[in-house]
Structures are given as structure tokens and as C-alpha cells.
Amino acid sequence: MMQGERELGQFLLLVFDLLGIFVFALSGGVLAVRKQLDLFGVLVLACVTAVTGGIVRDVLIGAIPPAALADWRYLATAMLAGLVTFRWCGLIERLRNPVQLFDAAGLALFAVLGTGKALAFGLTPFAATLLGIITGIGGGIARDLLVVRTPVVLQQTELYAMAALIGSGVVALAAAFGLPQFPAMVVGALLCFGLRFMSIRRGWRLPVAGTRE
Amino acid sequence: MMQGERELGQFLLLVFDLLGIFVFALSGGVLAVRKQLDLFGVLVLACVTAVTGGIVRDVLIGAIPPAALADWRYLATAMLAGLVTFRWCGLIERLRNPVQLFDAAGLALFAVLGTGKALAFGLTPFAATLLGIITGIGGGIARDLLVVRTPVVLQQTELYAMAALIGSGVVALAAAFGLPQFPAMVVGALLCFGLRFMSIRRGWRLPVAGTRE
Amino acid sequence: MMQGERELGQFLLLVFDLLGIFVFALSGGVLAVRKQLDLFGVLVLACVTAVTGGIVRDVLIGAIPPAALADWRYLATAMLAGLVTFRWCGLIERLRNPVQLFDAAGLALFAVLGTGKALAFGLTPFAATLLGIITGIGGGIARDLLVVRTPVVLQQTELYAMAALIGSGVVALAAAFGLPQFPAMVVGALLCFGLRFMSIRRGWRLPVAGTRE
Structure with missing residues (x-):
């Protein structure tokens, strides 16, 4: 039964990981279509956006070879998302700011999952928080650099x-206090997505930023 | 005698690896001269173009420290190519599109050699194909990012x-089916170079790209 | 007593490492303020500038997880520098070319410390020199790429x-000839900083660069 629970947990982690891959790849694909890249450019940008953060995390925690290279399902998912964007770009474009929306969902999923994987590899909550942030923002930075725009x-x-910091921090704090990980991941991901979403839609900002003239 | 064959094989791999370093470094050097960088800028861009792909591959397969840092001959070769470009840039410029040509040769050599090294480190044919592509395209991406242009x-x-995918894929497939590696590398490199060459000279493209409006 | 000396040496190394983090983070923070990024952008650019070189070095020598992630003092120092830049940017701006000055100090400290750490991990003097250069220039390259300008x-x-080459080379040569490391680090750092400083203030250049028309 515990065996079954563990398998269920690992299955859920994989599902969410692939979901994060998919939405991040969509954000890369939409940007590539906007920049009028051809099919292969769309696929490359979708894959780079989806897997860069996780690869950097795996290199930094010593999980060699990185999951995104060792397991074909990650890149297959990213390519599927790239194809979807290429085929139905008109539909996706009609949604308001879809790049930012998919990007926010990917950020939330990757931040909490990256933190969880770093904890599983024995890193401290502090380091795991940083690795969650890196997992979350790495793909978007690589995507933006490749089309030569400020990340x-x-x-x-x-x-x-x-937003990534708060999502990762919730998971790391839960681990530090011995609380169960899965609910912490759900809370962290929702907080991260919600914060990012409100920042885009309602113009939420850091209060401190207003102190500059 | 088998000892002799193995030594010959390793010698040939080293020769082709250094050849790939040289032509990739030429492509970086020519771009640096065009951007009017000084001698050190030319050397830096030549080295970065030549070794980044291999270093990323070595990090991802766990070959630490990377060959390009551990063995002085790699960077010495890249610097030699940088000096050649700096001295005879007028001559090299007169060739038609030399950056693209050298870049295509480097792409072909690195794609097959990167795949071979990843297989030698025990990675699956799928992962080895990806690592071949990364080895092939990593240096060119770093080169282009450093002069702030779209890769x-x-x-x-x-x-x-x-093109890199096909070159790497041939080597990985040969390994998956237990075929000898060296002929597969030659075929893969020629296919990769030929495809890239025809794409530049004859305007070959992905047929699917034409399906967009 | 030898125990005490070793502890003193490690304490001094940590102090200088954090000093390098601080000045590099200042250079990143000043650039971020100039580019009118908000507080979080300033903190991110300060941290990226300060730790990227060291993280790349640690990945390449196999020091996993990298010191900048495992030890919270590194990022705390970088964030402190970011806050200082954000608060007193007017004061810092009035200094002549402060970005370049802090950058030069960070370059010198990181080049010699990076070489020292690579030697401590058993790399050859040649590889250690390269890793010192990478430690020194990595952060600045990441900083410049993030604001989309030529490094x-x-x-x-x-x-x-x-300058980084000479600073690193002095430390590596001292190790190769069995000379004591700490004085070599001081000499190397002063040479590196002095060369970079004179290059900025007096327009020193590579003599070979003059041979181009």
C-alpha cells in the first residue's frame, strides 16, 4: 500500500512535470511564431524554453545525465506543444497575452517541482529554494536570450x-519543518501562479519599487 | 594488433575533433573580424565558438573536467585558428560565405563526435542524439549570443x-543496431554537411514550412 | 598551530571571495540601475553578476552543489550589494565609471581565487588558469547578456x-613551481587589477591590435 502510494506520488510528479514542460513549451512556441520563425525554429524554441531550467538544475545538483535528456517523454512533450502552437497559432494568439499566461503556469510548476527534486537530492532548504527559482526562470531566460530580447x-x-521565490520557499519551508510535501507543492504552485497572474492583470508590483522617484 | 587498432581509432577521433575545433574557431574568428573586434576579441570568440558545445556536452554526460579544459591542444588549436583569421581575414573574406561554410563543417564533425562520446559514456541512443545536436549547435549559439544577434x-x-539531428541520428542508430561506429560517423558527418551546404547554396528548406500561409 | 594557520587561510579565502562577490554585485547593480530596472531586477542582476562565474567553475571542476548555492553567505552578500546600489545609486553614479572599477576588482579577485580552487580540486595548472579566467569573466558576460549588450x-x-589570464597565470605558475600560493594570489590579483585599471584609464591596449590598419 505504501508502495502503491509512492508509485502514485511519482506518477503525479511526472504528470505535473510534463504539464510544466507543455505550458512552458507553448510559451516558447508562441513567441517563436510571433517572431516568424519556421517550424524547426518553433520546435527548437519550444524545447529550449521547456527543458533549460530543469537541465541547469540537474547539472547543479549532480543529477547526470539530466532527466530531460535521459527520458524521451520530456522532449516529446515539448515538441508536441511546439507542433500545437505552430498549427493553431491563430487560435492561441486570440487569447489575451497567452505567452505570459502559459509562462506563469510553467513558472509555478517548475519552481515547486525543482525545489522538491533538489530536496530529494539532499540539498538544504536554502539551496533547494534557489534551485526551484532557477528551474522556474531558466527556461524563460534562455527563450528570451535566443530571440535577443531582455528576459x-x-x-x-x-x-x-x-513569484518563483515564494512558490519555492513554501515547499522548502514545509520540508524544513517536516510537513508533508505534496500539499506544500500545491499551495506553493497556486501562490506563485496567483502572484504572477495578478502582477500581469492588475499591475501588482513590489511596494518598495515605488520608493524610487 | 587490436591495441594498435584502438590507438589508431583514438588518434583519428582526436584528429577529427581538433579539425572540428579548427573550423568552428575559424567561423567565430571571421565573425569577430567582421564585427571589428581586436585581436583578443577574435581569439575569445574563436575559442568560445570552438569549445562551448563540447564543454556543455561533457558537463551533461559527467565527463569532468571537460576535455577542452583538461587537454591544452583543444584551445591551442582554436587560438591558432583565431590567429589565422586575424592575419588573413582579407583572404578568407573573399571566399563566399566562409563563416557559414566553416560553421557547416564544424557542425557535422561535432554532431557525430558528440554522439559518439555520449554513447561511450553509456547514454542511450536517444540521449546521445540530443547530445550530438547540443555539441554541434552549442558553439554557434554562444558565438551569436556574444555578438548579440539571433543564433x-x-x-x-x-x-x-x-542537419545536426540527421548526422547524430545516423551514429546513434548504428549503435542501437550494433553496426560499426566509424563508418556511421563518416556517413553521418557527410549527410549533415551536405544537407547544411545545400540548404545554404540551393535554399533547401523544410517542406512543412511551406504549409504556413 | 598548523591547524590554526589553515583555518586562518580558509577564513582569508572566504573573506576575499565574499569581497569579490560584493564588488561584482555592485557592478551588476549599477548597470541595472542605469537600465532603470526595479528593485528586484537590481537584486537579480547583482546576484547573477556575482555568482555566475563561480557556479560555472564549480560545475566544470565537479564541485557539486556549487558554493554559491550551498552557502547562503554568498547570495546574502550579493543581495546586500544590490540593496546598497539601489539605495545610494546617486552617490555611486557620481564616481567616475564605477561599473568598470568594481568590475575590475571583481575580475582580479575571482581570477586568482578561481585558479586556486581549481588547483585544490586537482586540475592541472593549464586547466586551472582557464578556470580562473572563466570565474573572472563569467559573471560579467552573464550580466551583459541579460541586458542585451555586447559583453x-x-x-x-x-x-x-x-588581465584575467595574467592574474590566473601567476597563481598557476606558482603552483607549478611549488611556490607558496597566498603571495602568488596577492601578486596575481594586483597585476590583474592594475592591468585592467590602466587599460580603462590610460587606454592601454594590446600592441598587436595596432597592426591592423
Whole structure:
């Protein structure tokens, strides 16, 4: 029964990981279509956006070879998302700011999952929080650098790294206090997504930023 | 005698690896001269273009420290190529599109050699194919990012990552079916170079790209 | 007593490492303020500038997880520098070219410390020199790429990578000849900083660069 629970937990982690891959790849694919790249450019940008954060995390915690290279399902999922974007780009474009929305969902999923994997590899809650942030923002940074624009993470007036920090921090704090991990991941992901979403839609910002003239 | 054959094989691999370093470094050097960088900038760009792909591959397969840092001959070769470009840039410029040509040769050599090294480190044919592509395109991406231009790999109408995929895939498939590696590498490299060459000279593209409006 | 000396040595190394983190983070923070990023952007750019070189070095020598993630003092120092820049940016701006000055100090400290750590991990003097250069220039490259400008290391008429090479080379040569490491680090850092400083203030360049028309 515990065996069954563990298998269920690992299955759920895989499902959410692939979901994060999918939505991040969509954000990369939409940007590539906007920049008028051809099919292969769309696929490459979708894959880079989806797996870079996780690969950097795996390298930093010593999980070699990285999951995104060892397991074909990750890149297959990213490519599927790239194909979807390429085929139905008109439909996706009609949604308001879809790049930012998918990006926010990917950020939330990757931040909490990255923190969880770092904890599983024995890192401290502090380091695991950082690795969650890196997992979350790495793909978006690589995506933006490849099309030569300033990464979203540095753009003014948006809570981006802060959202990832809160999502990762909830998971790391739960681990530090011995609380169950899965509910902490759900709470962390919802907080991260909600914060990012409100930042985009309602213009939420860091209060401190207002202190500059 | 088998000892002699193994030594010959390793010697040939080293020769082709250094050849890949040399032509990739030329492509970086030519771009640096065009951007009017000084001698050190030319050397840095030549080295970065030549070794980044291999270093990323070595990090991802756990070959630490990476060959390009542990063995002085790699960077010495890249610097030699940088000096050659700096001295005879006028001559090299007169050739038609030399950056792209050297880049295509480097892509082909690195894709097959990167796949071979990943297989030698026990990775699956799927992961080895990806690592071959990364070895092939990593240096060019770093080169383009350093001079702040969109990487060639994402530019429209060119078969770039696709060429690397085919070169790497041939080597990985040969390994999966237990076929000898060296002929597979030769075939893979020729296919990759030929595809990239025809894409540049004849405007070959992905047929699917034409399905967009 | 030898125990006491070793502890003193490690304490001094940590102090200088954190000093390098601080000045590099200042250079990142000043650039972020200039680019009108908000508080979080300033903190992110300060941290990225301060720790990227060291993280890349640690990955390449197999020191996993990297010191900057495992030890909270590194990022705390970088964030403190980011806050200082954000609060007193007017004061810092009035200094002449403060980004370049802090950058030069960080370059010198990181080049010699990176070389020292690589030697301590058993790498050859050749590889250790390269890793010192990477430690020194990595953060600045990441900083410049994030704000989408050509990295300082490639800008014309400046001795940048050359300064790092000389600083690292002194430490590596001292190790190769069995000379004591700490004085070599001091000499190497002073040479590196002095060369970079004179390059900025007096326009020192590579003599070979003058041979181009």
C-alpha cells in the first residue's frame, strides 16, 4: 500500500512535470511564431524554453545525465506543444497575452517541482529554494536570450522572480519543518501562479519599487 | 594488433575533433573580424565558438573536467585558428560565405563526435542524439549570443538543427543496431554537411514550412 | 598551530571571495540601475553578476552543489550589494565609471581565487588558469547578456580577458613551481587589477591590435 502510494506520488510528479514542460513549451512556441520563425525554429524554441531550467538544475545538483535528456517523454512533450502552437497559432494568439499566461503556469510548476527534486537530492532548504527559482526562470531566460530580447525576469513592474521565490520557499519551508510535501507543492504552485497572474492583470508590483522617484 | 587498432581509432577521433575545433574557431574568428573586434576579441570568440558545445556536452554526460579544459591542444588549436583569421581575414573574406561554410563543417564533425562520446559514456541512443545536436549547435549559439544577434539555429529558411539531428541520428542508430561506429560517423558527418551546404547554396528548406500561409 | 594557520587561510579565502562577490554585485547593480530596472531586477542582476562565474567553475571542476548555492553567505552578500546600489545609486553614479572599477576588482579577485580552487580540486595548472579566467569573466558576460549588450570582454581596445589570464597565470605558475600560493594570489590579483585599471584609464591596449590598419 505504501508502495502503491509512492508509485502514485511519482506518477503525479511526472504528470505535473510534463504539464510544466507543455505550458512552458507553448510559451516558447508562441513567441517563436510571433517572431516568424519556421517550424524547426518553433520546435527548437519550444524545447529550449521547456527543458533549460530543469537541465541547469540537474547539472547543479549532480543529477547526470539530466532527466530531460535521459527520458524521451520530456522532449516529446515539448515538441508536441511546439507542433500545437505552430498549427493553431491563430487560435492561441486570440487569447489575451497567452505567452505570459502559459509562462506563469510553467513558472509555478517548475519552481515547486525543482525545489522538491533538489530536496530529494539532499540539498538544504536554502539551496533547494534557489534551485526551484532557477528551474522556474531558466527556461524563460534562455527563450528570451535566443530571440535577443531582455528576459522577462528583468522587466520592470512585474513580480517574476519574486513569484518563483515564494512558490519555492513554501515547499522548502514545509520540508524544513517536516510537513508533508505534496500539499506544500500545491499551495506553493497556486501562490506563485496567483502572484504572477495578478502582477500581469492588475499591475501588482513590489511596494518598495515605488520608493524610487 | 587490436591495441594498435584502438590507438589508431583514438588518434583519428582526436584528429577529427581538433579539425572540428579548427573550423568552428575559424567561423567565430571571421565573425569577430567582421564585427571589428581586436585581436583578443577574435581569439575569445574563436575559442568560445570552438569549445562551448563540447564543454556543455561533457558537463551533461559527467565527463569532468571537460576535455577542452583538461587537454591544452583543444584551445591551442582554436587560438591558432583565431590567429589565422586575424592575419588573413582579407583572404578568407573573399571566399563566399566562409563563416557559414566553416560553421557547416564544424557542425557535422561535432554532431557525430558528440554522439559518439555520449554513447561511450553509456547514454542511450536517444540521449546521445540530443547530445550530438547540443555539441554541434552549442558553439554557434554562444558565438551569436556574444555578438548579440539571433543564433543561426533559429534563423528562418535554413536546415541547421535538422542537419545536426540527421548526422547524430545516423551514429546513434548504428549503435542501437550494433553496426560499426566509424563508418556511421563518416556517413553521418557527410549527410549533415551536405544537407547544411545545400540548404545554404540551393535554399533547401523544410517542406512543412511551406504549409504556413 | 598548523591547524590554526589553515583555518586562518580558509577564513582569508572566504573573506576575499565574499569581497569579490560584493564588488561584482555592485557592478551588476549599477548597470541595472542605469537600465532603470526595479528593485528586484537590481537584486537579480547583482546576484547573477556575482555568482555566475563561480557556479560555472564549480560545475566544470565537479564541485557539486556549487558554493554559491550551498552557502547562503554568498547570495546574502550579493543581495546586500544590490540593496546598497539601489539605495545610494546617486552617490555611486557620481564616481567616475564605477561599473568598470568594481568590475575590475571583481575580475582580479575571482581570477586568482578561481585558479586556486581549481588547483585544490586537482586540475592541472593549464586547466586551472582557464578556470580562473572563466570565474573572472563569467559573471560579467552573464550580466551583459541579460541586458542585451555586447559583453565587455569582447569590446574593442580593452585588456579584459588578458588581465584575467595574467592574474590566473601567476597563481598557476606558482603552483607549478611549488611556490607558496597566498603571495602568488596577492601578486596575481594586483597585476590583474592594475592591468585592467590602466587599460580603462590610460587606454592601454594590446600592441598587436595596432597592426591592423
